[in-house]
Amino acid sequence: MLQAVIVPNEAEPATTPALAAADGPVSLDGFLAAVSPRAYRFAELGLRHREDALDAVQEAMMRMVGYADRPVAEWQALFWSILRSRVVDAQRRRGFRLRWLVPAAATAEDGVDWTDHAPDPSRSHDGREAWSRLSEALEGLPRRQREAFTLRVLEELDVADTARAMGCSEGSVKTHLSRAREALQRKLEDWR
Amino acid sequence: MNDNARFDARARAAHAGSLEALSPRVRAQLQQRRRAAFAAGTTGTAGATPAMHRRAGWAWLGAPALALALAFAAPWRTAHDPAPVLPAVASAVAANAAPTTLEQDPDFYLWLASSDAVALASER
Numbered sequence: 001m002l003q004a005v006i007v008p009n010e011a012e013p014a015t016t017p018a019l020a021a022a023d024g025p026v027s028l029d030g031f032l033a034a035v036s037p038r039a040y041r042f043a044e045l046g047l048r049h050r051e052d053a054l055d056a057v058q059e060a061m062m063r064m065v066g067y068a069d070r071p072v073a074e075w076q077a078l079f080w081s082i083l084r085s086r087v088v089d090a091q092r093r094r095g096f097r098l099r100w101l102v103p104a105a106a107t108a109e110d111g112v113d114w115t116d117h118a119p120d121p122s123r124s125h126d127g128r129e130a131w132s133r134l135s136e137a138l139e140g141l142p143r144r145q146r147e148a149f150t151l152r153v154l155e156e157l158d159v160a161d162t163a164r165a166m167g168c169s170e171g172s173v174k175t176h177l178s179r180a181r182e183a184l185q186r187k188l189e190d191w192r
Numbered sequence: 193m194n195d196n197a198r199f200d201a202r203a204r205a206a207h208a209g210s211l212e213a214l215s216p217r218v219r220a221q222l223q224q225r226r227r228a229a230f231a232a233g234t235t236g237t238a239g240a241t242p243a244m245h246r247r248a249g250w251a252w253l254g255a256p257a258l259a260l261a262l263a264f265a266a267p268w269r270t271a272h273d274p275a276p277v278l279p280a281v282a283s284a285v286a287a288n289a290a291p292t293t294l295e296q297d298p299d300f301y302l303w304l305a306s307s308d309a310v311a312l313a314s315e316r
Binding site for chain 1: 195196202204205206209210211212213214216218221225226229230233
């Protein structure tokens with residue numbers, strides 16, 4: 001059993017999604033540091049707005065701190081479950097929001113956050129192009145299919161954790177994932 | 193490698209590229225918000241995201257506006273649209289109103305002074 005430590009640190013975030021499988025003590029701060037960029041991309045896919053996505057991630061992290069005493073092995077599913085519901089809430093709130101009340105600066109931030117760090121401009125352009133195509137295709141999917149594909153394929157959660165995060169049965173996850181793959185492969189034929 | 197596996201690998205690669213390409217601004221925001229989440233959690237305070245502050249701001253702005261609207265609407269409603277009266281309330285009002293009606297009826301006093309009333313009172 002892994003030991004949970006709730007100590008904030010400034011360590012560079014790890015990049016592996018399956019932190020629960022790591023050996024040795026795992027701090028909640030380390031877990032959140034590692035998962036937050038991935039969480040941001042997940043929220044961005046659902047909300048298409050930088051500040052809304054950041055707010056959803058922060059709300060999920062705040063809730064997660066309250067669950068710090070849970071076993072480390074449960075953190076992944078728990079965190080994604082919380083974030084998923086935060087994103088759904090934000091989507092519903094946005095449905096009621098009057099667009100004319102939103103400041104112009106906020107609407108200008110819509111879209112995908114992207115900064116080129118790669119030394120090779122053409123490679124960086126390819127990466128951006130690939131993510132734009134995938135995110136647009138994902139955006140066109142029904143919400144449950146998008147969640148299933150993102151959690152199962154991109155976040156590499158197993159079927160049981162994906163089902164827990166989505167609040168549905170494992171069979172439903174497989175159905176949503178199968179339909180998502182089918183739809184995505186139709187839109188991105190050259191990726192097969 | 194089958195189609196699904198190839199497709200998944202391609203999608204993961206695109207996703208990994210997107211994580212590397214996150215802007216410094218978003219990274220800094222994520223770090224700052226993580227600290228805020230821990231600060232709220234460890235001090236036991238509720239904590240609030242900018243969105244929560246915005247929603248609270250709208251609530252503070254909305255409350256006086258609602259009060260003002262009610263202040264204007266209430267007299268208008270009283271003057272133009274009398275509220276429906278429940279039957280129980282209506283009967284109570286009628287019972288209270290009856291003596292006033294009798295007191296103000298001159299025929300009642302005329303009858304009271306007549307011999308009919310005296311005769312009726314003596315029969316009982």
